[in-house]
Amino acid sequence: MPYEFDFQSYVQKREANPNKKPLQLQNYAFIEDIEHQRELSENGLIQQAVSLGLQAWQLAKGRKYKAHAVEIDASYDRLSSAWTETCYQFKHTGLSIKVIPFQKELFTPYSGKTGVYFGISPMACTLPSSTLKFLFGTGLGALDNGHAPYLTLGRFFDDITRGFWGKATGIPEVLIHWREAAMITQDRAGMLACRDISAAIMAIMRAHLDWDNTEIMREIRRYHDGLDVDWGELDVEKRVRAVEAFMKSDIYLKAGGSPISEIDAQVHDIFRMVF
Numbered sequence: 001m002p003y004e005f006d007f008q009s010y011v012q013k014r015e016a017n018p019n020k021k022p023l024q025l026q027n028y029a030f031i032e033d034i035e036h037q038r039e040l041s042e043n044g045l046i047q048q049a050v051s052l053g054l055q056a057w058q059l060a061k062g063r064k065y066k067a068h069a070v071e072i073d074a075s076y077d078r079l080s081s082a083w084t085e086t087c088y089q090f091k092h093t094g095l096s097i098k099v100i101p102f103q104k105e106l107f108t109p110y111s112g113k114t115g116v117y118f119g120i121s122p123m124a125c126t127l128p129s130s131t132l133k134f135l136f137g138t139g140l141g142a143l144d145n146g147h148a149p150y151l152t153l154g155r156f157f158d159d160i161t162r163g164f165w166g167k168a169t170g171i172p173e174v175l176i177h178w179r180e181a182a183m184i185t186q187d188r189a190g191m192l193a194c195r196d197i198s199a200a201i202m203a204i205m206r207a208h209l210d211w212d213n214t215e216i217m218r219e220i221r222r223y224h225d226g227l228d229v230d231w232g233e234l235d236v237e238k239r240v241r242a243v244e245a246f247m248k249s250d251i252y253l254k255a256g257g258s259p260i261s262e263i264d265a266q267v268h269d270i271f272r273m274v275f
Contacts (some may be wrong), residue, residue, distance in 0.1 A: 027123050028192065029145050031264045033185040036178035037146055046175065050153050054111055057156040061073045062110070069098035069119065079120070082129045086136040086193045090144065099125060106207055107135040109148040116148045127206070128200035134190040135195060138203075141189020147182050154179060187239060188246045197243065198224070204239045209234065 040046050072079050079097070087095055097118045106124040109116050118139050124132070144147060153175075191200055198220050205216045209232040219229045231237040245266040250257035 002130050026183070026187045028141075028249075028260065030181050030184040030188070030267065031261070032121045032181035032268075033145065033178065036181055037176055039174050040150065040178060043174070050149050053153040053156040056148060057152055065100050065110070065119065066098075066117075068102070069100050070096045071079055072099060072120075072240070075257070076125070078129055079125060079132060079196070083136055086119055086133050086140060090137070090140045090189075092140060092143075095140075106203065108151060109142050110140050111149045111152040115145055120124040121255050123206075127202065128199065130194050130196045131206075132203045133194040134196070134199045136202045137190035137193025138186035140193070141186045142182070145185055147186070150175070150178065150182070180271070184233070187243050188252075191203070191243055191246060192253065197240075197247065201240055204236055204243075205232065207215075208236050214253050245270065 010142060072083070074080065076099075082275075083095075083097055087093065095118065097120050099122060100119040101122060103119050103121040105121065106127075107118065107120045109118050120135075124135060127135070187200065187204070190203065191197075194200065201220050201223065202213075202216055205211060205219070209216075211232065219231070224228045229237075230238070245263050246252055248258055249260050249263045253258055
């Protein structure tokens, strides 16, 4: 029987499972992420592409990834501890991580035939605990906000367009814009997990730039000293500024702060683009 994915069924199953209850789904998510997912879920052609794309990715790469993956255990004490703490924050239990040797992303969820699993790159395993918590938060944020199937579909497009699916023709514009909006939601979840702007900057820079930790730490020190920072790429600075805006929200501060709608408006201004 072919593997099929249906967004509404996915949401219903997650809501029905007490061990996978989302962390107030609509609370911290970027409004454009929510709206684009609504569009995606109502688009029959895209849902068919998700189903076919997941099947194709599983056949082309998914089996290889799982075959070479190593599940973390007690020997990965620092990773295991950070993962357990982050899962507790997001009210998850029983979720495992696999170290995948050739994974490009630092940390990400995958949609498979038997559900969602998480992969971490060997390089990410060497990062500080606070940065790991940020990464783990982004992954759990992706899970809780229904991103996993679309992220897996994105990997399929990456494979067939050699990493330039956002610039390729024939890919629905709403899916491209969703990817940008989803990243903001994931970064917010990362901040809720680590509550450390330095950890967020480290993770964001490592994801975008081929810099070592010493170079990145130099710029983080300049950031805290109020000096000009070499962000390497404009996308890095935009993500950091969006995280800074979220840190002023009532959701992040828990008492006081600005309504999330005002923070979303600030993020629109930071990115200056139509999502």
